[in-house]
Amino acid sequence: MDRRDFLKALGITATVTGAGAFLAACNANEQSGGGGAVAVSSGGTLYILSDTTSQHLDPAKSQNLAITTISLIHRRLTAWKTAADGPATVVPDLATDTGRASADGKTWTYTLKDGLKMADGTPITSAEIKYGIERSFDSAFSGGLGYHKNLLAGGPDYKGPFKGGELASIETPDPKTIVFHLARPYGDWPWIASMPAFAPVPKGKGTDATYDTKPVASGPYQVESYQKGVQVKFVRNPNWDAKTDLARTGLPDAVVIQMGQDTGVVAKRLLASQGNDAFAFGSSFVNPAQLAQIRTNPAAKNQLVTSKSGALAYLALNTKRGPLANPKVRQAFQYAVDKTAYQVAAAGSADLAGPIATTLITEGIAGREVYDLYPAPPNGDVAKAKQLLAEAGFPNGIDNLDFPVSTANNDADKAQAIQAALQRAGIRTKLRPLDDEAWTTLVTGNDGNYDLTLGSWQPDFPSANANIEPLFGTSEIGNGGYNESRYSVPEVDALITEAQGTVDPAAAGKLWAKADKRIMQDSPVVPLIYTRNSFLHGAKVGNFAIGAFPAYPNYLQMGLAK
Structure with a gap:
């Protein structure tokens, strides 16, 4: 799942697009357990505060x-x-x-x-x-x-x-x-x-x-009312049997989704926790500016919950275009990029943005192996990058690489940080700002008329399969697919097919780890960071926790204090 579709992942139809749609968060797990410290019981109404309208x-x-x-x-x-x-x-x-x-x-x-x-x-x-x-x-x-x-x-x-x-x-x-x-x-x-x-x-x-x-429900709740753009209310489904359900606690009596809420106002309401807001949480990430303020408020500590990591943010290199068709040129990018500068551009600081990434499979996915084929300081290794460019036949660097970037959120700031870092090594790029729809059409279309772009990805399900195939399978080039590097290698496609056909999860995991390393040998993308997500909840919401994957709170486990 491209991170711009995170609202869909939360069940919300509006889409925040652009490679930087997810907002970063603070130190992983610094609010240990968050709402988990609240003793919960059955009953009450849980409120979900959403900034979207459908x-x-x-x-x-x-x-x-x-x-x-x-x-x-x-x-x-x-x-x-x-x-x-x-x-x-x-x-x-x-x-x-x-x-x-x-x-x-x-x-x-x-x-x-x-x-x-x-x-x-x-x-x-x-x-x-x-x-x-x-x-x-x-x-x-x-x-x-x-x-x-x-x-x-x-x-x-x-x-x-x-x-x-x-x-x-x-x-x-x-x-x-x-x-x-x-x-x-x-x-x-x-x-x-x-x-x-x-x-x-x-x-x-x-x-x-x-x-x-108003669909017919099978879970703990059913739809009582749906006011378009205003509110959805779920009430108990009398035919749901908790004894048959391993995933849901069904603790609240009702769940109300309030739509069209201003995210800045939502954060203030949740921190104040007055009235029904004490029993609410925000479905959107806390933005970096608010997060910096919240972290200085000791009273807010138990209401802020942060993921350990999240989606992979990366720089995609179009393997079909000019100098970037040369693997050694692409490997030079691994050393030229300043990942620390990217962290600062993304969220103001390294700890807000998330940890530096070196692998394609995200944290919290079974079978993931930690490795780094291109070890370098966090701010890069310019000398090594120049050496690789010279060995590839570009001793004077490379000019005029087309770098389209979405104008959504702070993608332009992140792209400028990448641009400045690459220029140190003699890789000169031309930023091409595009509105988000045009950017998406370009990078997922069939023409591939660009050299590099920023992307990010969180799998649709907890398997390395959902990391690797969507971004690197030949079948995912163009036609709406997210193989933004246009990477096509028969050996990798064969590994993907073998891993997908392996029923034993442990054996499949080893194949996915092998594919991860094989792809990185060709350097079609530069892994940048594993983004962090933070969420706020009211003072009387408990069991509010974010697992190792995915980087969202588990709605199905939440309960309320009396």
Whole structure:
């Protein structure tokens, strides 16, 4: 997931775009546990303060992460369990286990738990899950995470249940069994089964746009009201059974999302914690300017929670363009970049921005190996960069590299810091400011008419698969893909295919780590930092914690003090 889509990840439809859309945060875990110190109990109303004006509740349209908003009302076959001291893990949700794979990794079978019901009383059977997935293929309900659409056999040509009948690669031999036939082996299918489209939908429901504001729920809550641009209110689903749910505590009686809130005002309200604001949290990151002030307020310490790290911020080098087609030139960039200057430009200081990055797989992902192929001081090694340029045939440096940058947020400041650092080594760039839509069209389009650009990425699910393929697979060049370096190496594509087809997570992890190092040998990107995210909550919100991955609070675990 490109970091500009973080609002979608939180279940919010407005998109903050640009490579720097995420705001940085303060020292990781300096507020140990944050709201976890508050003793919580069942009851009360939890308030979510959002600066956006709309919300997708239809699972087919959602790009929401499995620990945020939409999961309060929708369950799936699997779910995520997060922890501060280790990688996120996949756990059963509606299913009795995380899936049983065939020997070739192409067929996955799930058995549903007993006695499951939706909010309207509909029994949750394999038919409701099959229909919900099929419905996500219809163009009228598009926009959600769509990994399954290319993985399921026949998926690319399927038009959904209203135009194409049933999808043969999803079988329901009985009400408690669902079987998926994939086009190729895929070891991460249990993570795919945790995505929004795998939520059950009663057959015949969800045939028009109104389902996006009042879907039939399977989680602890159901939609009571949806006031566009103003507020969404969730109340208890009487058919939810906590004993069957490993991912959700369902502690509050109700959850209210207040939309259209000013982020600066939200921070002040939460710190004051007057009235209902004591039972609220902000869904947006605390911006660096406010964060600097908050850190000096001892009373705010237990209301600010910060991720250890987050998305990978990087400099993408177009491997198809001029001098950048030479690997040795690209390796020179690893030494020319001043990562400390980037940290300061991103958030004012190194500790606010996040730790320096050297790998492609982000922290909190199983199988990640720490290494540094290009060891250099944090502010770079200009002499080494010049040496590599000379060896590549550019003793006088390189001129006029096209450097498009989004005008959103402070991307221009970060790009200027990169530009100044590169110039020390004789790499001269021309910044090209673009509005965010134009920038996105350029870097994800088919032409690739640029030399370098800033990017950032946080995976859609807790697997190195979601780090590596979207940014470095040949299939992700152009056509809306985020392989911004236009990197295409058959050996790496083969490694990706092998790792994806490996069912054993430990074995797959070793392959992903191998791919990480193999890609970095070619230097298609310069890893810059792992960005940190900070969130504020009211004084009476507890169980407010950010795991090792993803860099968001787990909405499903929160509770309130009386």
